[in-house]
Amino acid sequence: MKTLTCRAFYSPGVAIAFFLCSFGGVQMLSGQQTPSKKEIQKKKDSTNKTKDIDEVVIVGYGKQKKVNLTGAVASVSAKQLESRPITNIGQGLQGLIPNLNINMAGGKPGQGSTFNIRGTTSINGGDPLILVDNVQMDPNLINPADVATVTVLKDAASTAIYGVRGAYGVVLITTKTGKKNARMAVSYNYDYTLSRPTKIFGTMNSVDYIKSHMEASATGAATGAGAASSPFTAEDLRRAEYFMQNPSPENAVYVDPGNPRLYRYTGNTDWVKALYPSWAPQMSHNLSLSGGSDKTTYYASLGYLDQAGTLEASKQKFQKYNVSFKLDSELAPWLDVNTRITFNRTDNNDPASVSYGSAELIKNDLRPLMPIKHPDGHYSGQGGFTNPLAILEYNGRNITKDNDIWLTGGINLKPMKHVNIIADYTWNNYTYNRTTNTKAFNEYGANGVLLGVYPWTTPARVTEENFNDRYQAINAYAQYENTFGAKHYVKAMVGYNQELKQFKSFNASVKNLVNQDFPSINLNYDPNPIVGGGINDWAVAGSFSRINYVYDEKYLFEVNGRYDGTSRFARDHRYSFQPSASVGWRISKEGFFNPLKKVINELKVRASYGTSASQKLGRNRGDNNYPYLATMGVNLGSYIFGTEQKPYINAPGLVSSNFTWEKVTSQNIGVDFSILNNKLSGSFDYYIRDTKDMLYAGAAVPAVLGTGVPLQNSVDLRNRGFEASLIWKDRVGEDFRYSVTLGLSDYQARITKFGQNPNGNIGTYYVGQKLGEIWGYETDGYFKTDAEAQSWNQKFLFGGQWLAGDIKYKDLNGDGKIDQGDNTLSNPGDRRIIGNTTPRYQYSINLDFQYKNFDMTIFLQGVGKADWMPGGNAFWGYTSEWDVPTKAHVGQFWTPDNTNAYFPRLRFGGGGNFQTQTKYLQSAAYLRAKQITIGYTLPQEVLESIKLKYLRLYITGQNLFTFTSMFKNFDPEYLLSGATYPISKSISFGAQLRF
Secondary structure, three states, rough: OOOOOOOOOOOOOOEEEEEOOOOOEEEEEOOOOOOOOOHHHHHHHHHHHHHHHHHHHEOOOOOHHHHHOOOEEEEEEEHHHHHOOOOOOOHHHHOOOOOEEEEEOOOOOOOOOOEEEOOOOOOOOOEEEEEEEEEOOOOOOOOOHHHEEEEOOOOOOHHHHHHHEEEEEEEEEOOOOOOEEEEEEHHHHEEEEEEEEOOOOOOOOOOHHHHHHHHHHHHHHHOOOOOOOOOOOOOHHHHHHHHHHHHHHHHHHEEOOOEEEEEEEEOOOOOHHHHOOOOOOEEEEEEEEEEEOOOEEEEEEEEEEEEEOOHHHOOOEEEEEEEEEEEEEEEEEEEEEEEEEEEEHHHHHHHHHHOOOOOHHHHHHOOOOOOOOOOOOOEEEOOOOOOOHHHHOOOOEEEEEEEEEEEEEEEEEEEEEOOOEEEOOOOOOOEEEEEEEEEEOEEHHHHHHHHEEEEOOOOOEEEEEEEEEEEEEEEEEEEEEEOOOEEEEEEEEEEEEEEEEEEEEEEEEOEEOOOOOOOOOOOOOOOOOEEEEEEEEEEEEEEEEEEEEOOOOEEEEEEEEEEEEEEEOOHHEEEEEEEEEEEEEHHOOOOHHHHHOEEEEEEEHHHHHHHHEEOOOOOOOOOOOOOOOOOOEEEEEEEEEOOEEEEEEEEOOOOOOOOEEEEEEEEEEEEEEEEOOOOEEEEEEEEEEEEEEEEEEEOOOOOOOOOOOOOEEEEEEEEEEEEEEEEEEEEOOOEEEEEEEEEEEEEEEEEEEEOOOOEEEEOOOOOOOOOOOEEEEEEEEEEEHHHHHHOOOOOOOOOOOOOOOOEOOOOOOOOOOOOOOOOEEEOOOEEEEEEOOOOEEEEEEEEEEEEEEEEEEEEEEEEEEEEEOOHHHHHHOOOOOOOOOOOHHOEOOEEEOOOOOOOOOOOOOOOOOOOEEEOEEEOOEEEEEEEEEEEEEHHHHHHHHOOOOOOEEEEEEEEEOOOEEEOOOOOHHHHOOOOOOOEEEEEEEEEEEOO
């Protein structure tokens, strides 16, 4: 081991600071004894306690000491994000903050995250407001390496300052800045990742497939359900068995005796392995420069991400470019100015079929008999047989490009002591361009004979879509902050906010291209091109205020108010006032608490109440910007007179005269604490959030009106929940430090008012309904004999013949038949509530360890309770004669010799067996290792020899293993997220450098 020796001479009394890497420092006078490493650490521990007390948290339009917070607020720092190799900020935040629910929506290249705070918000959807440096921005476009802190505002007391935009929570993302009086610091991060789907299930082999298909066909012949005869012959089965013993391209096909132009397929291809053969690469580069003088600071960064898709044959490629620059300068003692420029660009290139319309076809139509290619080298696939590899290669490309530029300029005036006046202006221009070129291509039969154009790929066509959005925002507010008589702290703010968003779109689609290899909207002879477009906008404006008062560091008070107006409602219903109030009591500051302070360092209770309003009216981009106006659509009629197709105009829709805001009321109580010299800290919050006057279709109108049902403010919802977090930080000796962070959250939403369902119909909302309820039948095993099956009345579910091995359902209402009754609460027939899809008891476990220069992070995440009712051939095996069961289905279907099988007898379409029922209800609870990272930081003496300030190397595994009781073909996180592209597991290798 090397020893670093330094010698220097100082005059007595000169202050000298000693620092150890990652430990902190201690100051002494020359002439005193040199401090030991233990003394330096002791000083650092003391400093950290002071920092905990003085920790400042970003809140709406300002900052507050953490100990003075009275609302439900949580935050994370850049340090917690930097250890994760992530492609977007949502991925990095997943599991770090209880009840901040991040939905990754699959592993498609460039796939963004969606955010939710505290569960169900509204039946119309309700996303949190996400601000980056106080500007509303898509978090999926920013560079995660630029993020300094993330603060989540959860209750009305903390979000009311943002008015209608913050009704369902606020996420404040603050980016990094330079430091004053600091030399230029250069940082570079590199990450290389290999990914593949968490679940890869193979299809049945060809022999099992033919046998199961024949068995299902025999059932169809006996009962009149599904195909009564199999397309496969005994010769097909014989040849398939022969191929399994003698695999070769020639043995995978033979000429169809009934049609010499076609092959019959008898090979054995594992199509899932062919589509996902290996790990997909991804790499990212991030470079930043920062520094400053005594009056000016700067920060500049460049980011690049290159990501390939796990569906290898698709040649999917996603690229993201980020450029950011921040400059803050003090022009005078009373004037600061700041500028921020951000440019984000994404390029996405994937097959047209994956993006538009064929994803399900590719997933389901994977028959093992078909080889990848014919012996002559052409791709296989004839008529009803679809070759996914041919589609991915020949069916065209879908190319999208996003450009997003942001310019922000601001000033901070300090006209007098205790007063700041802050103003900023933001301009944004966003463009989106998509070109989809869908190509027709040929299919070939026996011995290379041309069969024609591949089904459904003709005619070739081109679609172009362009968006151009512009956004402007102005913020101006004044702050006053002062302490009177050492015990009275006052902070007040008043301000104004105004925003304008303008949308412009154009789209066109043409077929009959002159040359499909040179796709262009112009080069076509389409007699009826489809052309569309639109211009839209919305605006909001509001004034806001906040007053904080703290007495003697014990009693905390905060009052917020905002008066908002929106363009989305009629003038008489356009404005809304949203107040909130919160209080806190730092019990640990009371004199009577002194005897407990050796154990309990901090104890604070808090409560809040507030109201807000929501202008969220739909789930799609550009929806309902003028919902209070009756509109008329223009279309082309289906009748052609001569050579012209005549246009027609729809009757205007009906609009409620009382159409207005959704109203949100939030109540919150919480406690924050730290004990044992701040080694253990935590918080707990319980909340009730009522969303009232949600918009839903009103009472039915006579059909003679020729228009739909108008929306009305007719539904109320209550969401109850809690969140808790615990953090333990400690050290063992001088070299080993560790921390354990636990998070737990839960919520349930219930309908409290709905006037449009007087009969209690189960198919829509009803009072008392818990959102996510699953109604189903209770399974009573299988029918043991054909006679038993035919004596049990289940004709409502399936009018054909029931047989031994089919599902038997319990007659819950005792009426001698199995049905759904009137489908009402008073008469649900033989159905009952058997589960709920809402994810309950979401939890996370973060373990951090540091030993000398080594570090290790383990992040576990899971859901304690959730139900899911499966469907499709991935679960049932056959939902039609075109499906292919998976390897997991082999030996799992009922037969007279296998009466304890998991699945009922083989049938095409199920024949009533595929009802929502208790036997096949799946538990979507799981525990997943989201991240395991091992890192090593090079020692200081090594760094000096290679002219570096810092170098850390790491390896990370993500989504490596999962514990769940779900049927083996499924990923529970994938199902709960509603994703359409497989979630990926990955292994990453990276380096973090500072110069």
